[in-house]
Each structure stands twice: as C-alpha cells, then as structure tokens.
Amino acid sequence: MSLISNLKPGGKHGVPSSESRDPIGYLVAGLNRLAQTDLLDKVRLRKPTEQAVFSVTRTGFKTMTTASRTFAKAGKGGQPGARPKHAAASGVFDLTPGEDEQMLVDVVTEFADEVVRPAAAEADKTCAAPDDLLKASLDIGLPILGLPESLGGVSEERSAMAGTLVAEALAKGDMGLAVATLAPGSVATAIGLWGTDAQQQTYLPAFSAEDGSVPAAALALNEPTVLFDVFSPSTTARRSDDGAGFVLNGAKSLVARGDHAELFVVGASLDGKPVLFLVESGATGLAIAGDPAMGVRAASMTTLVLEDVTVPADAVLGETDGSTYTECVRLSRLAWCALAVGTGQAVLDYVTPYVQGREAFGEPIAHRQSVAFMVANIAIELQGMRLLTYRAASRAAAGKDFSREVALARKACTDKGMQIGLDGVQLLGGHGFVKEHPVERWYRDLRAIGIMEGTVLV
Amino acid sequence: MAINLEVPKKHRALVDQAHQVAMNMLRPISRKYDIAEHEYPKELDMLAAMIDGLSESGASEGAGATGVRRDSDDSDKKTVKNGANLASVTSVAEMCWGDTGLLLSMPRQGLGNSAIASVANDEQLERFKGRWASMAITEPSFGSDSAAISTTAVLDGDEYVINGEKIFVTSGERSDCIVVWATLDKSLGRAAIKSFVVEKDTPGVKVERLEEKLGIRASDTAVITFTDARVPKDNLLGSPEVNVEQGFAGAMATFDNTRPLVAAMAVGCARASLDLTRDLLKEAGIEVDYDRPAILQHAAAAKFLQLESDWEAGRLLTLQAAWMADNRKPNSLEASMAKAKAGRVGSDVTLSCVELCASIGYSEEELLEKWARDSKILDIFEGTQQIQQLIVARRILGLSSAELK
Numbered sequence: 001m002s003l004i005s006n007l008k009p010g011g012k013h014g015v016p017s018s019e020s021r022d023p024i025g026y027l028v029a030g031l032n033r034l035a036q037t038d039l040l041d042k043v044r045l046r047k048p049t050e051q052a053v054f055s056v057t058r059t060g061f062k063t064m065t066t067a068s069r070t071f072a073k074a075g076k077g078g079q080p081g082a083r084p085k086h087a088a089a090s091g092v093f094d095l096t097p098g099e100d101e102q103m104l105v106d107v108v109t110e111f112a113d114e115v116v117r118p119a120a121a122e123a124d125k126t127c128a129a130p131d132d133l134l135k136a137s138l139d140i141g142l143p144i145l146g147l148p149e150s151l152g153g154v155s156e157e158r159s160a161m162a163g164t165l166v167a168e169a170l171a172k173g174d175m176g177l178a179v180a181t182l183a184p185g186s187v188a189t190a191i192g193l194w195g196t197d198a199q200q201q202t203y204l205p206a207f208s209a210e211d212g213s214v215p216a217a218a219l220a221l222n223e224p225t226v227l228f229d230v231f232s233p234s235t236t237a238r239r240s241d242d243g244a245g246f247v248l249n250g251a252k253s254l255v256a257r258g259d260h261a262e263l264f265v266v267g268a269s270l271d272g273k274p275v276l277f278l279v280e281s282g283a284t285g286l287a288i289a290g291d292p293a294m295g296v297r298a299a300s301m302t303t304l305v306l307e308d309v310t311v312p313a314d315a316v317l318g319e320t321d322g323s324t325y326t327e328c329v330r331l332s333r334l335a336w337c338a339l340a341v342g343t344g345q346a347v348l349d350y351v352t353p354y355v356q357g358r359e360a361f362g363e364p365i366a367h368r369q370s371v372a373f374m375v376a377n378i379a380i381e382l383q384g385m386r387l388l389t390y391r392a393a394s395r396a397a398a399g400k401d402f403s404r405e406v407a408l409a410r411k412a413c414t415d416k417g418m419q420i421g422l423d424g425v426q427l428l429g430g431h432g433f434v435k436e437h438p439v440e441r442w443y444r445d446l447r448a449i450g451i452m453e454g455t456v457l458v
Numbered sequence: 459m460a461i462n463l464e465v466p467k468k469h470r471a472l473v474d475q476a477h478q479v480a481m482n483m484l485r486p487i488s489r490k491y492d493i494a495e496h497e498y499p500k501e502l503d504m505l506a507a508m509i510d511g512l513s514e515s516g517a518s519e520g521a522g523a524t525g526v527r528r529d530s531d532d533s534d535k536k537t538v539k540n541g542a543n544l545a546s547v548t549s550v551a552e553m554c555w556g557d558t559g560l561l562l563s564m565p566r567q568g569l570g571n572s573a574i575a576s577v578a579n580d581e582q583l584e585r586f587k588g589r590w591a592s593m594a595i596t597e598p599s600f601g602s603d604s605a606a607i608s609t610t611a612v613l614d615g616d617e618y619v620i621n622g623e624k625i626f627v628t629s630g631e632r633s634d635c636i637v638v639w640a641t642l643d644k645s646l647g648r649a650a651i652k653s654f655v656v657e658k659d660t661p662g663v664k665v666e667r668l669e670e671k672l673g674i675r676a677s678d679t680a681v682i683t684f685t686d687a688r689v690p691k692d693n694l695l696g697s698p699e700v701n702v703e704q705g706f707a708g709a710m711a712t713f714d715n716t717r718p719l720v721a722a723m724a725v726g727c728a729r730a731s732l733d734l735t736r737d738l739l740k741e742a743g744i745e746v747d748y749d750r751p752a753i754l755q756h757a758a759a760a761k762f763l764q765l766e767s768d769w770e771a772g773r774l775l776t777l778q779a780a781w782m783a784d785n786r787k788p789n790s791l792e793a794s795m796a797k798a799k800a801g802r803v804g805s806d807v808t809l810s811c812v813e814l815c816a817s818i819g820y821s822e823e824e825l826l827e828k829w830a831r832d833s834k835i836l837d838i839f840e841g842t843q844q845i846q847q848l849i850v851a852r853r854i855l856g857l858s859s860a861e862l863k
Binding site: 087089090091092093094095096097098101161227228229230231326329330348352355356366367369372373375376377379380381383384385387388390391393394395397398403404405406407408409411412415 | 460461463464465466467468538540748749750751753754763764766767768770771772774775777778781798799844847848850851852854855856857
C-alpha cells in the first residue's frame with residue numbers, strides 16, 4: 001500500500017472512501033495517534049485502561065476448541081427420519097390458544113418474568129447469558145419444545161404455533177436471552193423436521209438429556225454481506241475430491257453463542273442451491289470470533305469462519321434443491337416475528353405506567369394527546385403484528401403454505417416493531433436514553449428484526 | 459380450541475357469493491353512479507330482494523347490517539362461535555371490493571338498521587323489520603363530539619316531539635326511516651341523549667338537500683330538518699330513563715358494532731386497489747417475491763409488500779373485533795383498533811396504488827382513482843381516526859374523557 005493511500009482517512013472507522021483530509025484534519029489525526037500511544041500512561045497522565053472481555057469487544061479469530069463432545073453415530077443412514085404430524089385444522093376462526101399451548105405459555109411467562117427480565121440488563125452488558133438461567137431453560141424443556149414425543153419431545157405433536165407463543169412470551173422478558181435459550185432447540189427442531197433417521201438418532205438424544213448436558217447449538221444463516229440475501233449464501237459447499245463428503249468455505253455472522261456451540265447448522269450454496277449442513281464444532285478449519293452487535297447481546301453473537309471444512313456426505317440436512325432451506329428461513333422469520341411481538345409488548349407494558357406517572361406542566365404526560373396517541377398507536381400496531389404472526393404460525397402448524405403470511409408478518413414486525421422501539425425511548429425522553437430504563441435495550445433489540453435470518457426457529 | 463385466523467369454513471360459500479355479486483353486479487355500474495351522483499341505483503332493488511331472500515333462507519349466516527345484534531343466548535359459552543358479526547364483516551368487505559358507495563346504498567342495509575339491531579328491544583326489532591333505516595347523528599355545529607347534540611325530543615302525551623337539523627345522513631333521502639339522536643334534556647348532558655326511529659313520511663321531516671362529495675357518490679348524503687316532528691313514544695330505542703351513572707354508554711354501544719363494519723368497508727375497498735395494482739404491476743414485469751428481502755426487489759414490489767402487510771393487519775384486527783362480538787366478549791377497544799388501523803390503511807393503500815400506477819391510476823379510465831376517493835370517508839364516519847385513537851388511548855391508559863381530552 002502506498003504512503004498516500006495509507007494517509008487517506010476513508011475505508012476505515014466507518015468513513016466513506018470518498019473523504020479526504022485537509023491540514024487541520026492531518027493535525028487532528030496526528031494528535032489522535034499520540035493519544036493512543038502508551039507514552040501518556042508511562043508518565044501517568046491517564047488512568048489505567050479498562051480490561052477487555054472476549055465477548056464484549058471484537059476479538060481476533062481463534063480456532064474452535066470448545067469441541068468436547070463426539071456425537072456417536074447411530075440410526076439408519078439414508079433412511080428418512082420421523083416426520084412430525086401437522087395439527088388438524090378445525091376450520092373455526094379462533095384466537096384462543098389450545099390448552100397445552102396455554103400451559104406452556106404460562107410456564108414460560110413465569111420464567112420470563114421472574115428469571116429472564118431481572119437478568120437482562122447484566123446479560124446485555126456482559127454479552128453472556130448467566131449459566132443458571134441457561135440451566136433453568138433446560139429444566140422447562142426449551143430445547144425439546146419443537147420435537148414431537150416420538151423424538152424426545154414433551155407434547156404429542158410439535159407445533160409452530162406453540163413455538164411462536166413461547167418465543168413471544170420469552171421475548172417479553174428479554175429478546176437477547178430468548179435467543180440464547182432458544183438457539184439449541186432451534187437446531188433440534190430443524191433436525192426433527194428434516195433429519196434422516198441417522199441424523200435424528202445421532203444428535204437428538206443429546207437435546208433431551210436430563211443431566212444438564214444439552215449442547216449449545218446454532219443455526220447459522222447470516223453472512224457479513226451488504227444487501228445480504230439469505231437465499232444466495234456466498235458460503236460454498238463443493239463435493240470433496242474423494243467424493244466422500246463436502247468441503248465448506250465461507251463466513252457466517254451473528255451466530256448465537258457460537259463460541260459454546262457443539263453443533264452448527266450452516267447454510268451454504270451447493271450447485272447454486274442453498275442447502276443446510278450439519279457441522280460439528282470439532283471439524284477442522286472452523287474459527288470463531290466474538291462479534292457483539294447493536295443489540296440481542298445476551299445471545300453472545302459470534303462470527304464463524306469455515307476454511308476448507310470437510311463434512312461427511314450425510315451432513316446434508318434435508319433436501320439439496322433449496323426447499324428445506326426455504327422452509328427453514330420461513331420458520332425462522334416466524335420466530336423473529338414472535339420475538340418482536342414479545343419485545344413490543346414489553347415496551348407497551350413499560351411506557352404505559354411511565355406516562356401515567358410522569359408529570360409535566362402540572363399533569364401526567366399521558367393527559368396529552370401527542371403522548372397518548374403514541375401509546376395508542378403502539379397498542380394498535382402491536383396487535384396487528386401479533387395477529388399477522390399468529391396467522392402465519394397457525395398456517396404453518398396446519399401444514400398450509402405460509403410464505404405470503406410470514407412475509408407480511410415480517411414486514412410489519414420490522415417496520416412497526418422498530419417504530420415501537422423508537423417511540424418507547426421517545427416517550428421516556430432523556431430517561432429513555434440512559435440504561436436505568438430498559439427501553440434503550442429494546443430499541444437496539446428491535447433493530448434486529450428484518451436483519452436476522454436463521455438463529456431461531458419455531 | 460386452536461388458534462386459526464382463516465375465514466371459517468362455514469362462511470366461505472357466503473363470501474364467495476358476495477364476491478360474485480360484487481364482481482358481476484356492482485363493478486359494472488360502479489363508474490356509472492360515481493358520475494351520476496344522486497341518481498338512484500335502481501339495479502340495487504333486485505339485489506336487495508335477493509339478499510333478503512338469502513337472509514330468510516338462512517344461507518347468509520345472519521350477515522348484513524342487522525348481523526351486529528348480540529345474541530342474548532348464554533348457553534354454550536364454551537364453544538367458540540363464528541356468527542353473524544364475522545359473517546357480516548367478511549361479506550361487507552367483499553361487497554366494498556365491488557363498490558363502497560353502492561354497498562352503502564343497499565336497501566334495508568343502512569347503519570340505522572345496525573343501530574336498531576344493536577339496541578332495539580324484541581318488539582321494536584319485529585316492528586321495524588324490513589324497513590330501510592338511515593342514521594342521523596351529526597349536526598351543523600358538531601361532528602365528533604356527539605355529546606353536543608342540540609336536536610331535542612320532548613315528550614308530549616304518547617309522542618315525542620323532535621326539533622333540529624341533521625347533516626351527513628347516509629341514505630337520508632332513500633331510506634324509509636331515520637334513527638335520530640336527540641336529547642331529552644340538554645342540561646342533563648350525555649345521559650339524556652337517546653335515539654328515535656322516525657318515519658320519513660312524518661309531518662315536519664324534510665330532506666333539505668343532498669351533498670356533492672369527494673367519494674362514495676353513489677350513496678346519497680342528506681341534510682334533514684325536523685320541525686315539530688311527532689313520533690310514537692315506543693319508537694325510542696333502549697331505555698327512556700335518563701341514567702346519569704351510565705351516561706352515554708347505551709347509545710355509544712352501537713359503535714362497538716358498527717365500527718368493525720366500517721373497518722371492513724375500508725378493508726374491502728383497499729383490496730380492490732391492491733388486486734388491480736398487483737395485476738397492473740405484473741403486466742409491467744414486477745411481481746412481489748415473498749421470500750427475497752424487500753430491499754433487493756424493485757421499489758414498487760417493496761412498496762406493495764408494505765401496503766399488503768398493513769392491509770392484512772387491518773383485516774385481521776377487523777376479524778378479531780367481529781369474532782369477539784360473536785363470542786360476547788367486550789370489544790370497544792378492539793373495534794376502535796380495527797377502525798383506526800383499517801381506516802388509515804384504506805387511505806394509504808388506495809392513494810399509494812394510484813401513485814404506483816401513475817397516470818393509469820389517476821385517470822378515470824380505471825377505478826383506482828375512485829377507490830382513492832371512496833376510501834377517505836371510511837377514516838372519518840363512525841368516528842374519525844383521531845376519535846379511535848382517543849378511545850384506544852383512554853382504554854390503555856385508564857383515563858377518563860375529562861383527563862384525556
């Protein structure tokens with residue numbers, strides 16, 4: 001690199017490449033260099049620096065070493081796995097959850113209120129979900145929520161509707177922790193839905209383990225690409241030269257708890273079609289780096305790099321024609337919609353008493369239409385988001401096509417969800433901007449909707 | 459029980475039927491009566507007769523303006539019902555897909571009929587059966603503030619004597635009778651406001667003029683004056699007692715039932731725009747891909763997706779409000795949510811579709827410009843956007859009308 005281009009400010013620190021420096025600019029840049037040297041510290045002109053935490057600051061890549069487990073091969077290779085049945089549709093318009101669903105929601109709501117919400121601020125700060133919370137999430141059966149009884153689940157049928165209601169209830173506690181706790185179950189659900197008999201027998205027993213040894217697992221579909229299109233991943237899969245498997249290359253971003261994961265489901269292009277691959281964390285060529293983002297920080301986001309990672313031929317999850325991948329993306333978007341609804345409800349429930357109690361000009365600010373109408377619009381759009389999400393979920397649960405419905409739900413949850421996050425902060429004014437109140441966290445979390453692909457699944 | 463937001467199986471035949479009527483009967487005369495404002499759409503008489511026939515036979519699932527009456531049958535509370543309220547909003551939406559102005563002109567399907575169905579006692583219901591009733595609330599001096607009614611009703615023997623002027627009476631000229639809101643005693647405030655069924659041929663009732671309007675021009679909107687108009691005392695709907703405790707609640711209950719209907723009108727009208735625009739965009743080579751990120755598609759496709767998403771939210775909120783009414787759940791909050799969302803979405807969708815289709819959208823050659831005019835009233839009558847927001851806000855925040863003005 002020439003000296004001239006090295007002196008140009010663009011292309012780093014978020015500065016566009018068209019920028020140039022004038023003499024003052026060079027002077028300031030020089031001062032900044034000086035400020036960054038440790039000379040100042042040697043002469044005790046600055047307090048000692050703060051310590052760096054792996055997950056809170058971006059770090060360099062390190063080779064994946066958390067692989068502690070070998071999944072023992074089991075089951076019949078090549079045989080299709082068990083396929084969960086779809087719930088029978090009654091043909092009656094109804095907004096009442098089924099009894100089983102309501103029971104689940106009640107349990108999860110209690111968990112969200114009493115365990116998740118109190119832990120949310122600290123988890124956001126440290127970019128990590130507390131161990132006891134993760135353990136408790138196993139106790140209430142989150143990893144096996146999406147599995148039918150025959151595959152180790154608790155309920156007779158798996159239902160995208162139940163998954164949606166649970167994700168919503170969890171996110172009312174905290175979106176980041178909801179993602180952290182739902183991530184393993186999402187991989188289990190995917191294997192339950194699309195795995196071969198061998199894949200199901202090999203991996204699923206670990207998810208229903210009762211000794212707390214349920215593996216962390218991640219559904220990695222995002223990539224660090226501008227204008228990212230999940231259906232055209234630049235991560236590639238090619239058949240290995242000996243024909244015995246596949247070789248994966250590429251990078252996956254925003255992988256939840258990737259540094260703990262023992263099993264990944266990775267999206268990659270194979271012969272021009274997007275395909276899901278099961279990749280165990282012990283595979284050679286995997287590297288991981290902390291990649292904290294604007295929000296959903298409790299989910300310990302990481303970037304996963306795959307360099308000539310070889311996986312066996314039976315690592316393909318589902319079809320190679322793109323159909324499994326498409327269904328996965330849709331179910332995952334549905335889950336993110338549910339998370340948006342839950343977080344939106346948290347905002348509404350928080351700002352309501354706030355504007356009732358906060359006084360200005362001699363009366364509660366709730367008495368002013370400009371304030372009250374913002375609250376009304378949050379309530380209206382939130383219920384719209386919820387109904388759109390429920391419709392997509394109920395169609396998915398009944399085995400009907402839900403591509404249009406989930407797209408409409410996602411659009412609303414992206415736009416209106418963000419508006420709710422924005423208004424949540426605005427209604428608290430300056431108090432909304434500081435971390436004493438959770439609305440700034442919800443603002444950051446709600447920006448994830450419409451960006452995130454994969455990661456969670458209902 | 460399971461969550462399911464599809465139009466119920468048992469209503470699908472009815473919806474299909476309404477769609478066929480809208481397509482084959484309303485659409486062909488849609489532009490005709492938009493241009494010929496104030497001309498009576500004579501084609502509707504036959505249609506109304508057909509609707510009455512369907513209703514007699516039970517094939518209409520109780521749908522229509524009178525479908526909003528709440529079943530007083532308390533049995534079977536455990537079974538989820540898909541009844542007349544839901545059937546009414548789905549079929550009204552279909553009819554407005556055909557033409558909102560004509561739907562509003564449908565004989566015997568007036569908002570007054572909904573009001574009678576909502577609050578009349580059984581004897582009155584029977585007596586006014588088969589009558590075409592319009593609704594008269596607004597006066598020259600007030601719009602949203604229904605409590606400011608200055609039309610008076612004074613009991614004189616067995617009759618109430620009504621005096622005042624009402625504006626914006628939909629189907630005011632064509633209807634058989636009018637549900638008039640009047641006060642028994644202005645000093646007693648809201649509680650003294652009652653509604654009365656007034657026959658059109660009552661001496662002292664005069665249709666002064668018809669309005670020329672932005673949209674729904676097929677529907678006549680009248681100014682009516684009442685000068686010592688005498689109506690039998692039994693024509694007072696609901697209780698004649700002035701209950702200050704209960705206040706306005708009785709009269710306002712009508713709105714819980716009619717707001718989802720108006721929301722359904724907006725849903726139907728907007729869908730007409732969406733359906734045609736989807737078609738025209740396709741001819742222009744643009745189709746919405748529901749899977750690919752919107753930002754990677756043509757801006758028109760991305761816009762369409764946003765409109766469709768907003769529209770579907772309005773539609774589902776409307777179905778929710780009707781479903782709650784069918785299942786005897788209090789629904790004022792949800793009715794207002796539906797009306798607020800569907801009302802504003804109706805405008806956004808129809809106006810945006812005009813923009814997407816450029817001069818074809820703006821020209822009278824197509825109906826897109828008409829729907830963009832028709833939709834505006836739906837965010838105004840039966841409670842404006844702002845009134846709906848007030849109601850929602852008061853409910854959510856637990857504030858009275860004195861606290862949140």
